[in-house]
Amino acid sequence: MRSHGGPKKGASPENALQRLFNGCTDCDICRFLMDESCLLFPEIYRRYDEALERRRAPDADALRDLTERCTLCGLCPCPDVRANMIRAKADRVQDEGLEPGARALSDLQTFGRLGRTVPKLVNLLFSTPLARRFLAKVFDVHPERSLPPLAAEDFFRWAARRGLDRKPTPREGTRRVAYFTGCTAAYLFPEVARAVATVLGQAGVALYVPPQQCCGMPTVVEGDMARSLRRIRANVAVLTGLADEGFDIVCSCPTCGYFLKVILKENACLSTGCMEAGAHAGPSPSSYGASSLADDAFAALDPKERIVLSQRVFDVGEYLARLHAEGRFRPVFRPLSGRWVYYAPCHQREQGIGTPYLGMLQNIPGLNLEPVGSSTDCCGMGGSLGYKKAFHEASLQLGASLMEKIRKAAPEAIVTDCLSCRLQFRFVLGLPVYHPVEVLCAFGSRA
Ligand code: SF4
Ligand code: SF4
Known part of the structure; x- marks a missing residue:
């Protein structure tokens, strides 16, 4: 995938993709x-071979089409690829604007918040099949898919009723933990977030649900960088402030965790801002001036804050495993008879934390829980992309290998951390799906 010549000047998707070609070391x-x-x-390889044959770089339309193929699953080994794909998506939206359907589907936060202000209207929209079909048409959802309804009570409201929106003082716990809930658990599956609050409470931590916005991943995937940056900035300010006060930050959503721990940090140390601030001990800023790794789509954020935040965010399973190792969390399980499978989703795998829940849940007496899927398997949902008419078939194709493995295992239920995977598994396989923390909560109690 080697160079076809230098990038053109200016921000356009073909330039970002051209940088991807140019930056590749083959x-x-x-x-x-x-x-x-x-x-x-x-x-991309097909286009590259074609370009070599014709001795001409891929044209703008072909390169633009490539931007829509990346779900930011994180499987690619080269961070340069993701950084350039994010830029290419953003450049495309800057040039052409964002389709209303993509804007709506990537913005669960707005619908969730609207559900609090005018709950009757929103729940009516989301609860009647006819109205859901109408919304699907407006959002350009594939006719075989149906949008999930909003929960009757979102997690933030539940947490506020229990005083979890009040910041605990240092005297209230040696372990103060801020829970970054994520929109899917907050507005669609609050039972998962409630299980997190219960289990962390059992583990003896002082829990806080801080003000928060969407992590930014769904809008970044759609190239809506202006909206993403507004939300990311607000989150970074709140979360780095809490980290300074001694809070640990946990996520139950692998995508939020991956975004805060990996995507935001990736390339931060190479940004001009970081090197000018002397935070990078490597080559001078000019060495990276022309590199596609310098000044990525998040360069407007403080690079030091991006790095600090990534070091203070933990997956809930990862955090519970630490508490377990310290002897602070030793659940005693009630028996559960069943043959289930556990799937570690892409964004959890790419955090490099192993499978912290699997060993814990395999201690449940009577439960036969086996891992399923390889290190490159993906459910194909891509957040909300699978709902889109234009991406539906691709989504099923991406998930086909994993679905086949699950069918072969013939489980009675699936356990996975990712709620987008949950939506895809329910749609394709029709099986019950649980977040591991829900299982911990339902079948474990504090020793
Ligand atoms: S891993 Fe990165 S550098 Fe290597 S061939 Fe792929 S894109 Fe190029
Ligand atoms: S879809 Fe996944 S593996 Fe492919 S380029 Fe995007 S992040 Fe990388």
């Missing part, structure tokens, strides 16, 4: 993505 490590869970790589 190491070939990503070749596995040709046959695995990525729609972009096979097409």
Whole structure:
């Protein structure tokens, strides 16, 4: 995937993708993505071979089409690829605007908040099949999919009723933890967030549900960078402030965790801002001036805050495993008879934390829980992308290998951390799906 010549000047998707071509060192490590869970790589290689043959770089339309193929699953080994895809998506939206359907589907936060202000109207819209069909048409949702309803009471309201929106003082706990809930658990599956609050309470931490916005991933995937940056800025300000006060920050959503821990941090140390501030001990800023790694789409944020935040965010399972190792969390399980499978989703795998829940849940007497899926399997949902008419078939194609493995295992239920995977598994396989923390909450109690 080597260079076809220098990038053109200006911000356009073809420039970001051209930088991707130019930055590639042809190491070939990503070749596995040709046959695995990525729609972009096979097409990018095909375009590259075609360009070599014709001795002409891919045209603007072809390069623009490539931007829509990346779900930011994180499987690619090269951070440069993700950084350039994020920029290419953002440039495309800057040039052409964002389709109303994509804008709406990537913005659960707005609907969730609207549900608090005018609950009757929103719940009517989301609860009657006819109204849901109308919304699906407006949002350009594939006719075979149906949008999930909003929960009757969102998690933030539940947490406020229990005083969890009040920041605990240092005297109220040696372990003060801020829970970054994420929109899907907050507005669609608050039972997952309630289970997190219960289990962390059992583990003896002082829990706080701080003011928060969408993590930014769904809007970044759609290239809506202005909206993303507004929300990310607000989150970074709140969360780094809490980290300074000694709070640990936990996420139950693998995508929020991946975004805050990996995507935001990736390349932060190479940004001009970081090197000018002397936070990078490597080469001078000019060495990276022309690099596609410098000044990524998040360069407007303070690079030091991006790095600090990534170090203070933990997946809930990762955090519970730490508490377990310290002897602070030793659940005693009630028996549960069943043959279930556990799937570690892409964004959890890419955090490099292993499978912290699996060992815990395998201690449940009577439960036969086996891992399913390889390190390159993906459910194909891509957040909310699977709902889109234009992405529905691709979404099923991406998830086909994993679905086949699950069918072969013939489980009675699936356990997975990702709520987008939950939506896809329910749609494709029709099986019950649980977040591991729900199982911990339902079948474990404090020793
Ligand atoms: S891993 Fe990165 S550098 Fe290596 S071939 Fe793939 S894109 Fe190029
Ligand atoms: S993030 Fe996922 S979809 Fe995007 S290029 Fe990498 S492997 Fe492909």
